[in-house]
Amino acid sequence: MTPGATSKDPLVDAFLRHLRLERRLSPRTLDAYERDLRDMAAWMQEHGREWLNLNQAEVRAWTAQRHRQGLSARSLQRRLAALRAFYHYLKREGRIQRNPAMGVRAPKVERKLPSTLDVDQMAQLLELPGNKPLDLRDQAMMELLYSSGLRLAELVSLDMSDLDLSDAMLEVTGKGRKTRRLPVGSKARIAIQRWLEIRQELAEENEPALFVSQRGKRLSPRAVQSRLARRAMEQGAPRRVHPHMLRHSFASHMLESSGDLRAVQELLGHADISTTQIYTHLDFQHLAQVYDQAHPRARRKKPD
Incomplete structure (x- = not known):
């Protein structure tokens, strides 16, 4: 998603605008946030849920389903981080009382050592x-x-x-x-x-x-x-x-x-x-x- 583009979701659009204008994140980082939130939005549509009524159990269910489908632990961690940041923003704006993504953990990532030259x-x-x-x-x-x-x-x-x-x-x-x-x-x-x-x-x-x-x-x-x-x-x-x-x-x-x-x-x-x-x-x-x-x-x- 290029700067200024919209996701056709008013809450997500407002969040991305906040990231771009206030936190001044790069277009590439904004793209990653948008993709991760779009995946959660697709899951919610399948289950008849919306951003403002999602609960922690449902976030866990989404995480478990994606893990069973083969999504890596690192990708799940990134998506959960995006979700936590999104709900933190909604809470700050007074749209929700609790962040449903808090406390939800992805499987541990086996840390790969970076390649170096001596x-x-x-x-x-x-x-x-x-x-x-x-x-x-x-x-x-x-x-x-x-x-x-x-x-x-x-x-x-x-x-x-x-x-x-x-x-x-x-x-x-x-x-x-x-x-x-x-x-x-x-x-x-x-x-x-x-x-x-x-x-x-x-x-x-x-x-x-x-x-x-x-x-x-x-x-x-x-x-x-x-x-x-x-x-x-x-x-x-x-x-x-x-x-x-x-x-x-x-x-x-x-x-x-x-x-x-x-x-x-x-x-x-x-x-x-x-x-x-x-x-x-x-x-x-x-x-x-x-x-x-x-x-x-x-x-x-x-x-x-």
Whole structure:
């Protein structure tokens, strides 16, 4: 659903308008809310229910039915979160007294550890050959993704005005339109400076984007994904590489070196520290491997 579109449901439309105008959520996030609420609306229509008279038992029944139909635990969690947010809004507006989605839990999600590259693999990946404009642009993008732990959307939304190389700082607009200032490492500064020296060869006049395509316009997320996958293949990466893998690698390496979970949370722009804590599992996994290989009481005896 694009901004300004309607779902033909006055309550849902008002909620989405609130998310767009007051919470300033992205069109993609609004689409997800609309899809999840539309699924609940379809279930209610089948059972002759309406938003304002739904109860907790019925929310549980909807959750159980969707689970039996094969919906994953992660998808159910997301839909319940959307439903809770919707009813929280209706309660705030005085339309209901109780939130029927509160207390309803989806099955637990088995947490999957993010894929990362180790330090040596990252170093190999970032040794890009070539001095053509696209070579220098790709080098700068990849260095910046790893240097500052950027999300893909944050990278492509960067403007020239967001960058201060003299102070080695970058202002980033993340989820929920929240801004944060991030340091830019020395390798990334050098790569960006080289790109800026020839950027005008590609960029259209008055184009504010830091990274542009051959046509001179702001790069799309898909173009960045494609370029990174191609570069990784050329550099002999051990697996398919995507932009978020560089962010995961940044977080893992920072936490492994510093042990400062709060600092890594700030750098990543995570609202909840539990999101950042997944990287402690990666770090522990690494430490466990080192222990198994190095400790005399941990090493398995060789078979006779």
